[in-house]
Amino acid sequence: MSGHHTLGARDLTLGYGAAPIVEELSLTVPRGKVTTIVGANACGKSTLLRGLARLLRPAAGQVLLDGRSIHDLPTRQVARVMGLLPQSPVAPDGLTVVDLVGRGRSPHQGWFRQWSAADETAVATALEATGTLDLAHRTVDELSGGQRQRVWIAMALAQETDVLLLDEPTTFLDVAHQVDVLDLLADLNQRRGTTVVAVLHDLNLAARYSDHMVALLAGRVVAAGPPRAVVTEATVGDVFGMRCTVIDDPVAGTPLVIPLGRKQAGPAASRAVAAGARA
Amino acid sequence: MSVLLDRPAALVRSVHRARRRRVRRTVAALTVAVLAMFLVDVLLGTYTVTMPDFLRILGGTEIPGASFIVMENKLPRAVVGLLAGAAFGVSGAVCQTLLRNPLASPDVIGVTSGASAAAVLGIVVLGVRGQGVSWLALAGGLLVALTLHVMARGGGASCHRLVLVGIGCAALLQAVTSYLLTRSDIRTASEVMVWLNGSLNDSTWERAAHLLLATGLLLPVAAHLAHGLRGLELGDDAAAGLGVPVARVRLGLLLLAVALAAVATAATGPVAFVAFLSGPIARRLLGGAVSLPAAGLVGALVVLAAELVAANLVPGAVLPVGVVTGALGAPFLLWLLVTGSRVGRGG
Numbered sequence: 001m002s003g004h005h006t007l008g009a010r011d012l013t014l015g016y017g018a019a020p021i022v023e024e025l026s027l028t029v030p031r032g033k034v035t036t037i038v039g040a041n042a043c044g045k046s047t048l049l050r051g052l053a054r055l056l057r058p059a060a061g062q063v064l065l066d067g068r069s070i071h072d073l074p075t076r077q078v079a080r081v082m083g084l085l086p087q088s089p090v091a092p093d094g095l096t097v098v099d100l101v102g103r104g105r106s107p108h109q110g111w112f113r114q115w116s117a118a119d120e121t122a123v124a125t126a127l128e129a130t131g132t133l134d135l136a137h138r139t140v141d142e143l144s145g146g147q148r149q150r151v152w153i154a155m156a157l158a159q160e161t162d163v164l165l166l167d168e169p170t171t172f173l174d175v176a177h178q179v180d181v182l183d184l185l186a187d188l189n190q191r192r193g194t195t196v197v198a199v200l201h202d203l204n205l206a207a208r209y210s211d212h213m214v215a216l217l218a219g220r221v222v223a224a225g226p227p228r229a230v231v232t233e234a235t236v237g238d239v240f241g242m243r244c245t246v247i248d249d250p251v252a253g254t255p256l257v258i259p260l261g262r263k264q265a266g267p268a269a270s271r272a273v274a275a276g277a278r279a
Numbered sequence: 280m281s282v283l284l285d286r287p288a289a290l291v292r293s294v295h296r297a298r299r300r301r302v303r304r305t306v307a308a309l310t311v312a313v314l315a316m317f318l319v320d321v322l323l324g325t326y327t328v329t330m331p332d333f334l335r336i337l338g339g340t341e342i343p344g345a346s347f348i349v350m351e352n353k354l355p356r357a358v359v360g361l362l363a364g365a366a367f368g369v370s371g372a373v374c375q376t377l378l379r380n381p382l383a384s385p386d387v388i389g390v391t392s393g394a395s396a397a398a399v400l401g402i403v404v405l406g407v408r409g410q411g412v413s414w415l416a417l418a419g420g421l422l423v424a425l426t427l428h429v430m431a432r433g434g435g436a437s438c439h440r441l442v443l444v445g446i447g448c449a450a451l452l453q454a455v456t457s458y459l460l461t462r463s464d465i466r467t468a469s470e471v472m473v474w475l476n477g478s479l480n481d482s483t484w485e486r487a488a489h490l491l492l493a494t495g496l497l498l499p500v501a502a503h504l505a506h507g508l509r510g511l512e513l514g515d516d517a518a519a520g521l522g523v524p525v526a527r528v529r530l531g532l533l534l535l536a537v538a539l540a541a542v543a544t545a546a547t548g549p550v551a552f553v554a555f556l557s558g559p560i561a562r563r564l565l566g567g568a569v570s571l572p573a574a575g576l577v578g579a580l581v582v583l584a585a586e587l588v589a590a591n592l593v594p595g596a597v598l599p600v601g602v603v604t605g606a607l608g609a610p611f612l613l614w615l616l617v618t619g620s621r622v623g624r625g626g
Contacts, residue, residue, distance in 0.1 A: 050516070053516075053519070053520060054519065055519050055520075075519070075523070075524050076522035079520065079521055079522025080522070082520075083520060084516065084517070084519070084520030085517075086514060086516030086520065087516070088514070089513055089514045089517045090512075090513060090514045091512075091513065092376075092562075092568060092569070093562075094562070094565075094566040094568075096294060096298060097294075098291055098294040098295055098298070099295075099298060100513075102291075102295065103509065103510070103513065103521065104521070106506070106509075106521050106522070106523075107522040115295065117288075120288045120291045120292050120295070121288050123291045124288040124290065125287070127287060127291070128287050133287055133290065136290055136294050137297075139566075156520075159520075159521070165520075167516075
């Protein structure tokens, strides 16, 4: 469980209809690191993640898992290596937390290998890691948004995969729960060496928690690398079409984006930009 | 629960086992209820047969009067009712779960209407009889399913749209059936009546054997695909992430549900609302995940119970069983529509 598997894309073109959303994109996900995909709305970041997760068949190019095209591999075999937390999963009414998290074990089960002690241990470990053990007997529909998201992450953890893909895991959560979820992913990455790939909305949280960032604009990679190389005034200006200044995060030391809206574009903002430029 | 918090695996085991126990007990209780209702249907009624007599008849002893009624009327009726109910129940639960909408059962979205319309067309216009009618029913059901599949795909695979289109199809096909009925002579019309309401009155051993063969082939397929269905309950993306081949399993389940509904319709006509009721009732009994065995048993129980009422409600007349299930199902449909905020979770 220490980052043996590699994931990447080569000349990948993805789309739902005629117009491609992601075009001839190549990317290597660093093994055993936290990678985040950022970009403006509708830039193709969720499409790219869905492509990497083999949910979309490429119009051209390939997604490569351990150097082999992911669509050539049996999907169950992929599910033992790579887990996925989709954007809006649904749990049927009345399903208990243990039941839901237990479904993460299904790629490891079969006709002749039903529920086992190993499954119990995996589910218990996943519940512990996400701090949801005390919810074990509750039903998913009676949980709060933050608890529910943790339980879904627990399901992905119970799958015991080397690579974990998450599509906007912090959406609809308040800021404290966002930090909670990202701390959880950072722990997972550090303790188990899990390769984490997440689509995130919040640039500053992405910069703080990532080892590697990929910035997309109109379905193409405009910058990729460590947060300091990606989160720059120029790149943020290109990707989001927004003027900003970038300072050091006083807590983590990672880049912190301060947006410059029109409202603040007075003398104070100019001074801030000038100070930023000097720094 | 809290005493187990320091032993996580034991806690998980206890919750998991409690859940399994509940499923096993519910399925066992339903099995007993179905068998009891089966016996009640066969033994009681205007002509009552005692249990010892019934066993002697099964053993081959000829009892004047009783033997004929049991062997040629009551037993085949009950067998057809049991199998058709189970087929409707599983078909409904699969459809509702697959489309994540309790309204999306084959009898609401026009699959059974398609089967009836095709059967009536065959009888009235083409003069088909016997097994050919069943094949036509199957083809009609599949044709409706295919139409829905194509139309829903055009609109971005929205489940609500599919249900609405299906309700439209059902209304249209029922109109076709009624029209064909008015065109037919009185003897054919009475033969066709079964395709309007659903009835066990024409059940024969031949029909029971066909149904047994069809369900015997289809239900194991359902058991095989149930694993994928449990994945799909969490959404297509989550299912794919868990290694379920989504497109293949969806298609397989859809064909299975349509085939089950169509073979049951071929045997009994469209017994109203059995497919629609079974999934939600089974889910309510189990609290939680879909269980196809439970849905099938509920379907069988509903048909057998409705048959008991239908056979004894009006003295001297045997109502079609679909009249009773319709009277039960319609209020439930209204209740679902009124408590609409919960719609969208699937049966």
